[in-house]
Amino acid sequence: MPRHQSLDRTRRRLLAAGSGWAAVTALNPSRAYAQTPARIGIIGAGHMGSTIGGLWVKAGHPVMFSSRHPEELKGLVASVGPLASAGSVAQAIAFGDALFIAVPYGALPQIGKDYGAALRGKVVLDACNAVESRDGSVAGEVEQEGVGVVSQKYLAGARLVRAFNTMSYMIFAREANRPDPKLAVPIAGDDSNAVQVAAGLVRDAGFEPVVVGKLADARRFQRGAPGYGQPVSAAELKQKLSIAP
Secondary structure, eight states, rough: OOHHHHHHHHHHHHHHHHHHHHHHHHHHHHOOOOOOOOEEEEEOHHHHHHHHHHHHHHHOOOOEOSSSSSGGGGHHHHHTTTEEEEEEHHHHHHHOOOOOOOGGGGHHHHHHHHHHHHHTTTEEEOOOOOHHHHHHHHHHHHHHHHHHHHHHHHHTTSSEESSSSSHHHHHHHHHHHHHSSSSSSEEEOOOOHHHHHHHHHHHHEEEEEEEEGGGGGGGOOOOSSSTTTOOOOOHHHHHHHHHHH
C-alpha cells in the first residue's frame, strides 16, 4: 500500500476514535470508554510502559511493546494476553494509531532524530520525566522551558500529550479501575483532538483524566510542581491546581 494511503487510513481511524470518545463523554462523562479499539505502540517496555500497556490490553486495545531487543519481551507479551505483541521501535510506531512513550528523558532527542518522520502526525502520550543525575543537560532545558515544550521540540511533528508522568508504575498498577472516585491523571496538549484521544485512553486504563491546558501548562505537573505526585481524585486535583470544576 502506498505510504500516503496508509497515513490517510491511520488519520481516519484516529479521527473516528476521537469522535467516538467525545460522543461517549458527552453522554456520560464518568464512563468514557473507546467504542473502537485503538492499536497502541509502546516505546519503552520498562515498568511504566509495561504497566500502562497491560491495562490497555485488558481494556481491549491491541498493544505492541517495543525494545531494541524485542525478543527479550516474550515473557511480558505472554503475561499480558493475546492482544499484546512485541516489535522494534520502528514497528511499534508503524503499528500504533496512538503511541505511548516511557523512556529516560535523555533518550528523547535521539528518538526524535531517528524516528521523527515516522512520528509526524501521530498521537503520542509522553510519560517521560527529566532527572538531572540521569539525563544530563536536557533536564536543565526542562527546568527552564517546561517539560511539554521541550518534549515537543524533540518530538517535532508528533501530536503530543503529556500524561502518566506524575506517579510511579506501582501506584498506577494498584489504583487502576478502583471504585469511584477514580485516580486523577493530569494531561496537557496543544492538539484538541489528540487530547480527546489521550483522555479516552486514560479512562480505558482505569483513571480519570484532568485536562490542565496546553503543553506549556504541563510544567504545572512536571517533577517538583504542585500537580506532581498527587494520588487524588479529579475534584481534588482540580482544587490543588485551581482548575474550574
